[in-house]
Amino acid sequence: MISKKMEALVENSSVIRAMFEEGKKMADLYGAENVFDYSLGNPSIEPPDEVKKAIIDIVTEENPMDIHGYMNNSGYEEVRREIAVSLNKRFDTAFGVEHILMTVGAAGGLNVILKTLLNPGDEVIVFAPFFGEYRNYVNNYDGNLIVVPPDTKSFLPNLREFANRISERTKAVIVNTPNNPTGVVYSENTIKALAEIMYKAQDKFGTSIYLISDEPYRELAYDGVEVPFLTKYYENTIVGYSYSKSLSLPGERIGYLVMPGELDDWEEIVHAANVANRILGFVNAPSLLQKVIGKCVDVPINISQYDRNRKFLYDALSRCGYEMVKPEGAFYLFIKAFEKDDVAFSEKAKKHRLLLVPGSAFGCPGYVRLAYCVDYDMIKRSIPSFQALAKEYYR
Amino acid sequence: MISKKMEALVENSSVIRAMFEEGKKMADLYGAENVFDYSLGNPSIEPPDEVKKAIIDIVTEENPMDIHGYMNNSGYEEVRREIAVSLNKRFDTAFGVEHILMTVGAAGGLNVILKTLLNPGDEVIVFAPFFGEYRNYVNNYDGNLIVVPPDTKSFLPNLREFANRISERTKAVIVNTPNNPTGVVYSENTIKALAEIMYKAQDKFGTSIYLISDEPYRELAYDGVEVPFLTKYYENTIVGYSYSKSLSLPGERIGYLVMPGELDDWEEIVHAANVANRILGFVNAPSLLQKVIGKCVDVPINISQYDRNRKFLYDALSRCGYEMVKPEGAFYLFIKAFEKDDVAFSEKAKKHRLLLVPGSAFGCPGYVRLAYCVDYDMIKRSIPSFQALAKEYYR
Structure with missing residues (x-):
């Protein structure tokens, strides 16, 4: 009785669901400490103390009608102002309240902007490997997802193929840097080259092509690497942000969209969003958490635990013979499977009690994703399993 | 550059938006105390103290990784269990965790279930007057909204017309009792008659027709009137609930869906939802607020302020010559305009500093809606304006 669209979605969703269920069964069978679950991008660092303090301060000091009541669908003005001021300070931009829309996480923000922009059949370009939900979000509005095949050397966007695929039907391009699943950060040069292709296409086709920058991992960059702020490089850029990873609040569903004044038809877009x-039924981002964000916009983020995990795991896996690009951001490693069939490979990994997500879930078969937002000791305990898995292929 | 669908939506949304902006301007011009804003269904009763206590207890006592982390997309099991137990106690039902899905408010819940059920072209029946957002929610999934014309005598569902419109294309029927905008509560007899029509149609067409009961106002019923719990009367019933009105938490976006085991294809529906x-980008209902609800499911709701407003306003407006059905629930009065054109009438009302929403926004021209979830003193101060407005028509 469910809709045809949902039938297909339910079927596709069953792989990760099965992995989740299997993980629980394995934990029962072998003991939780002997199962090495690298499947979920769930932050392992506690939210900063400032979050707790902000919650208590707000409910103690502010009027409950204001804390929990309706506000403009775009969110509390004072919160949006804090965010604009913080962005301006960090990135030398000139945003005001009117450029910020509070959203139900980045997922909510992406759905809002795709609903705003897409007519049925409009094309949205993504670069493989990409976060699999993009396909679902684009399909929600009957858009067509166009996947640019990966550059498996650098895992930077394959710009030559991008230039081939951008067309008069292209309405938007989604980028995600630092990247899920590779951990790669796009350099300024890469962004400039990408922007150039988009500007040329706009001129050639006489259309507006929007660059949607999905940035939940912005704050998770290592070794002092700079993550360029994309509105500076391409005028039709919309930024989607989430506090899920930076403040470890994934359950709270809180983020925002930045819609700069330089956007073609800015006023129309802001109103429509x-x-x-x-x-879409979000109505507004959760009110108390909006106010918490208003007090925590500039809280320093400590990612040293993720960095330690990253270095240890990268070194240990490299020694075991695994191939991967050293990630500069996010909390993922994207390693090459020892056989072409990444699903078969991740099945073999399970026998060693390793839960790894097949790269085909990200449009990039032949690889698997490890989320290293986990306990450091689990990583250490898991190395013999990675060694044993490698030995199955190279004995 | 925005999508065609959004262009139409933006245009339609401008009436209420304009009213909101005009209200602010009027407040500047005449002083806020001289503007009588009956336009918004924003609760005027403070959230119960238990909400504040629950928030502080949770952030003080529980693990922040659990409070703010990911959980199953359906929500925390312990919260869903609390809700099921509470419903079972109140309505003699037998729900378990597996029947409850936590949602981003009732709006989120309705979108989830409509996405789950609707194929393009499927029909969804509503009874005028109805909450205008239903049209948008159904359109989100390319369904067709079929409006049953109002019975303006009782403002109960027009069942004869309903029986004419239900067809092999009908996938769902949405009811809303206590009702926005009329305040009418459907009696048990009405529900039984409605269920009978639906059962007959299912038999006749060999289809499943789902009854979606949108119940944000369930707790707001006066004079001891009973609000029937619909799953008892019709097996294919899905209930959507929100804490926006009962606990005065509209900004927090927290509610749930009940999907009883009796539903045709229950397992498929629950999984798809x-x-x-x-x-859809909700991912899950906001986590901290889920936990707050877990602690507040049985908090008694005090609606005496709304009741006082209701009685006073009903009596005063009746004395001024206004016609309306005395509401038994929610916090709305639906009064007959003194002219056919409800938009013109509400424009005249504005001259008396009364902000009333035209009934055409609810598919019922010739009437206007008053939301009496406002300050009692504002109501008292507003009566001369209602008198003056009536005099314009009957001098």
């Missing part, structure tokens, strides 16, 4: 937020 | 919650 506000309406889309309402009619 | 869980996936829909994720891919």
Whole structure:
């Protein structure tokens, strides 16, 4: 009785669901400490103390009607102002309240902007490997996802193939840097080259092509690497942000969209996004958490635990013979499977009690993703399993 | 550059938006105390103290990784269990964790279930007057909204017309009792008659027709009137609930869906709804607020302020010559305009500094809606304006 669209989605969702269920069974069978679950991008660092303090301060000091009541669908003005001021300070931008829309996480923000922009059949370009939900979000509005095949050497966007695929049907391009699943950060040069292709295409086709920058991992960059802020390089850029990873609040569903004044048809887009937020059923981002963000915009993020995991795991896996690009951001490693069939490979990994997500879930078969937002000791305990898995292929 | 669908939506949304902006301007011009804003269904009763206590207890006592982390897309099991137990106690039902899905408010819940059920072209029946957002929610999934014309005598569902419109294309029927905008509560007899029509149609067409009961106002019923719990009367019933009105938490976006085991294809629907919650970008209901609800499911609701407003306003407006059905629930009065054109009438009302929403926004021209979830003193101060407005028509 469910819709045809949902039938297909339910079927596709069953792989990760099965992995989750299997992980629980394995934990029962072998003991939780002997199962090495690298499948979920769930932050392992506690939210900063400032979050707790902000919650208590707000409910103690502010009027409950204001804390929990309706506000403009775009969110509390004072919160949006804090975010704009913070962005301006960090990135030398000139955003105001009117450029910020509070959203139900980055997932909510992406749905709002895709609903705002897409007519049925409009194309949205992504670069493999990509976060699999992009396909679902684009399909929600009957857009067509166009996948640019990966450059498996660098895992930077394959710009030559991008230039071939951008067309008069292209309405938007989604980028995600630092990247899930590779951990790669796009350099300034890469962004400039990408922007150039997009500007040329806009000129050639006489269209507006929007660059949607999905940035939940912005704050997770290592070795002092700079993550360029994309609105500076391409005028039609919309930024989607989430506090899920930076403040470890994934359950709270809180983020924002930045819609700079330079956007073609900015006023129309801002108004429509506000309406889309309402009619998609989000209505507004959760009110108390908005206020918490207002007090925590500039809280320093400590990612040293992730960095330690990253270095240890990269070194240990390299020694075991695994191939991967050293990640500069996010909390993922994207390693090459020892056989072409990444699903078969991740099945073999399970026998060693390793839960790894097949790269085909990210449009990049032949690889698997490890989420290293886990306990350091689990990583250490898991190395013999990685060694044993490698030995199955190279004895 | 925005999508065609959004263009139409933006245009339609401008009436209420304009009213909101005009209200602010009027407040500047005449002083806030001289503007009588009956336009918004924003609760005027403070959230119960238990909410504040629950928030502080949770952030003080529980593990922040658990409070703010990911959980199953359907929500925390212990919260869903609390809700099921509470419903079972109140309505003699037998729900378990597996029947409850936590949602981003009732709006989120309705979108989840409509995404789950609707194929393009499927029909969803509503009874005028109805909450205008239903049209948008149904359109989100390319369904067709079929509006049953109002019975303006009782404002109960027009069942004769309903029986004419239900067809092999009908996938769902949405009811809303206590009702926005009329305040009418459907009696048990009405529900039984409605269920009978639906059972007959299912038999006749060999289809499953789902009854979606949108119940944000369940707890707001006066004079001891009973609000029937619909799963008892019709097996294919899905209930959508929100804490926005009962606990005065509209900004927090927290509610749930009940999907009883009696539903045709229950397992498929529950699984698909869980996936829909994720891919629509809700992911899950806000985590801290879920936990707050877990501690507040049985907090008694005090609606005496609304009741006082209701009685006073009903009596005063009746004395001024206004016609309306005395509401038994929610916090709305639906009064007959003194002219056919409800938009013109509400424009005249504005001259008396009364902000009333035209009934055409609810598919019922010739009427206007008053939300009496406002300050009692504002109501008292507003009566001369209602008198003056009536005099314009009957001098």
